Amino acid sequence: MKLVIDDACYAYDTIFGDFGEICSLPGRSIDKAVVKEADVLIVRSRTKVNQALLEGSKVKFVGSTVAGLDHVDQDYLQDNDITFFSAQGCNSMAV
Numbered sequence: 122m123k124l125v126i127d128d129a130c131y132a133y134d135t136i137f138g139d140f141g142e143i144c145s146l147p148g149r150s151i152d153k154a155v156v157k158e159a160d161v162l163i164v165r166s167r168t169k170v171n172q173a174l175l176e177g178s179k180v181k182f183v184g185s186t187v188a189g190l191d192h193v194d195q196d197y198l199q200d201n202d203i204t205f206f207s208a209q210g211c212n213s214m215a216v
Contacts, residue, residue: 122161123142123179124140124160125146127163133163149167171193188207193207
């Protein structure tokens with residue numbers, strides 16, 4: 122399994138290292154060519170996750186490590202059977 126992960130995600134190598142091959146790079150550098158052969162995409166808010174990024178890719182799971190959701194086109198993910206999980210609510214104890 123190939124995972125493309127924003128390199129700003131905390132401890133990504135420890136957390137995801139056993140799941141497969143990791144390709145980590147800055148979020149703004151994650152593009153269509155990078156995700157084409159990926160099975161999993163883990164991002165922060167720098168990466169816009171939408172049809173332009175994912176169309177034609179093998180991605181079947183998208184995870185976002187930030188509380189906001191405006192960088193993810195959830196309708197596109199749902200329409201294309203791509204599982205999505207976010208950290209929404211993770212900061213609720215801080216408020």
